[in-house]
Amino acid sequence: MRFLAFPVLVQTLICNQMSLQEKFSLSLVSKRMKMLVKSTYSNIHGVTFGFLRNKIAIYFQDSTIHWKRRRFYIPRNCSSLFYVERMDRSIEHMIYNHNAEGDFSSLILYLWNHIFEIFSKRNNPLKMTVFIDKMNKYLWMPSVGRATFFSFKREEIEDFIGRHSDLKALEIVGEVDLPLTMNSNVFDVRNIRFYISIRKFTDYLKCFRGFHAIFKPYIHVDHVYEFIDEWIRGDYYENLKFVVVYNGNYGFEQVVLDRYEVKKVGDRSHIPDYYPLDDEDLLYLTDQTNPIPSHQAVFIENNAKNKVASIQFNSRVFEFYIWERELIFPLRP
Numbered sequence: 336m337r338f339l340a341f342p343v344l345v346q347t348l349i350c351n352q353m354s355l356q357e358k359f360s361l362s363l364v365s366k367r368m369k370m371l372v373k374s375t376y377s378n379i380h381g382v383t384f385g386f387l388r389n390k391i392a393i394y395f396q397d398s399t400i401h402w403k404r405r406r407f408y409i410p411r412n413c414s415s416l417f418y419v420e421r422m423d424r425s426i427e428h429m430i431y432n433h434n435a436e437g438d439f440s441s442l443i444l445y446l447w448n449h450i451f452e453i454f455s456k457r458n459n460p461l462k463m464t465v466f467i468d469k470m471n472k473y474l475w476m477p478s479v480g481r482a483t484f485f486s487f488k489r490e491e492i493e494d495f496i497g498r499h500s501d502l503k504a505l506e507i508v509g510e511v512d513l514p515l516t517m518n519s520n521v522f523d524v525r526n527i528r529f530y531i532s533i534r535k536f537t538d539y540l541k542c543f544r545g546f547h548a549i550f551k552p553y554i555h556v557d558h559v560y561e562f563i564d565e566w567i568r569g570d571y572y573e574n575l576k577f578v579v580v581y582n583g584n585y586g587f588e589q590v591v592l593d594r595y596e597v598k599k600v601g602d603r604s605h606i607p608d609y610y611p612l613d614d615e616d617l618l619y620l621t622d623q624t625n626p627i628p629s630h631q632a633v634f635i636e637n638n639a640k641n642k643v644a645s646i647q648f649n650s651r652v653f654e655f656y657i658w659e660r661e662l663i664f665p666l667r668p
Contacts, residue, residue: 338368339367339368339371346371347371347374347375350371350372350375351375351376354397354405355377355378355379355395355397356395356405356407356418358372358375358377358453359372359395359407359450359453360418362449362453363416363449369449369452369453372453373452373453377453377454378397379395379396379397379454379461380396380397380462380614380618380623380624381395381396381461381462381463381464381480381618382394382395382396382450382454382461382462382463382464383395383396383463383464383465383466384443384447384463384464384465384466384476385465385466385468386465386466386467386468386469386472386473386474387468387472388468388469388472389410389411390408390409390410390411391408391409391411391443392406392407392408393406393407393408393409393446393450394406394407396618396622405418405419406418406419407419409439409442409443409446411439413439414432414438414439414442415432416432416442416446440474443474443476444474447476447477451478462480462481462615462618462619463476463478463479463480463481464479464480464481464482464483464504464619465479465481465482465483466482466483466484466485466506467482467483467484467485467487468485470487470491470495475498477501478501479499479501479502480501480502480503480504480615480619481502481503481504481505481506481526481619482495482499482502482504482505482506483506483507483508484505484506484507484508485508485509486508486509487507489519489521492505492507492521493519493520493521496520496521496523496524497520502524503524503525503526503615503616503619504524504525504526504527504528504616504619504620505521505524505526505527505528506527506528506529506530507527507528507529507530508530509530519542522539522542522543522544522545523544523545524545525545525546525547525616526545526546526547526548526616526619526620527539527543527545527547527548527549528548528549528550528551528620529548529549529550529551530550530551530552531550531551531554532553535558535561536548536550536554536558536562536580537558537561537562537565540562540571540575540578541565541570541571543571543572543575544572544574545574545575546574546575546576546577546616547576547577547578547612547616547620548575548577548578548579549578549579549580549581549620550578550579550580550581551580551581552581553581553582554580554581554582554653555582556582556587556591558580559580559587559591559653560591560594562578562580562655563595563635563644563646563655566637566644566655566657567635567637569637569639569640573640575657576656576657577610577612577654577655577656577657578654578655578656579620579652579653579654579655580652580653581651581652581653582651582652582653587648587649587650587651587652587653588650591646591648591653592633592646595635596635596636597633597634597635597646598633598634598635598636598664599633599634600634600663600664603630605662605665606629606630606662606663607629608628608629608630609626609627609628609629610626610627610629610654610656612626612627627654629645629647629654629656631647632645632646632647632654632656633645633646633647634646634663634664636660641659641660641661642657642658642659642660643657643658643659643660643662643663643664644656644657644658645658645663
């Protein structure tokens, strides 16, 4: 079928029905196909490059929760791009062969430029994340918004942050020998997502100068008490806005709030239904851009700093958002 023989409107309608993976594959066919894909709407949140031991994986993040199941990859010993339809790799296709002069690195940079040219828009810049298995497997990339590390050395992470001025989020899986001092640039990143097992999450928060923090996988409820007590005392930086902790082993129960003087708001019409996080922060924190509802929260006060924190939780996750007091409890005329 000669796709380009159709009228432009028909081409556009067909292209708009395609998945991100289909559009990307089509855009590699020719320059005309590339321009067609570029001119159509794509529901894309971000792109992820995974730097693994034997290959580079590329994922396109859309509004579904299954985006990680569909990926492209480039083996390190060749210059071809493959698409995997299933997680078990039972169905895969070679969709592009890089014939230009250059090595494996040139193919990666070519694909990066190609992806950003067709999917990044002026009013919706494409957001890029990377996850890195070994630092010596990483190719230095531009415009990295979030990076995921797996038990790296502190010096490697700090060097990475120093060389990526656009970095908005950092995820660390596994304990890292981070010095819990104000000197590390790790704690300057706007969003952090840490998987911890040895230290308390409050140890990290006391050094954190960013805005939003998520801690996984199993945070003990006693450490949540410690965090709330310290926030009431004013022990954390002014920038701190949103803290989420997970507890997969034991869960959070109503007794979490029994030791605090909590307030409920009868008329909530003046309170936002969702936490005021922008799409970029949401994507880097949760891998989606769906807003997080806050309508079941109760409130505690920090009168010394004129702040109010909303608290809501279920059996798995505890959410803590810090507001200006006047927004939640406006002064009466």
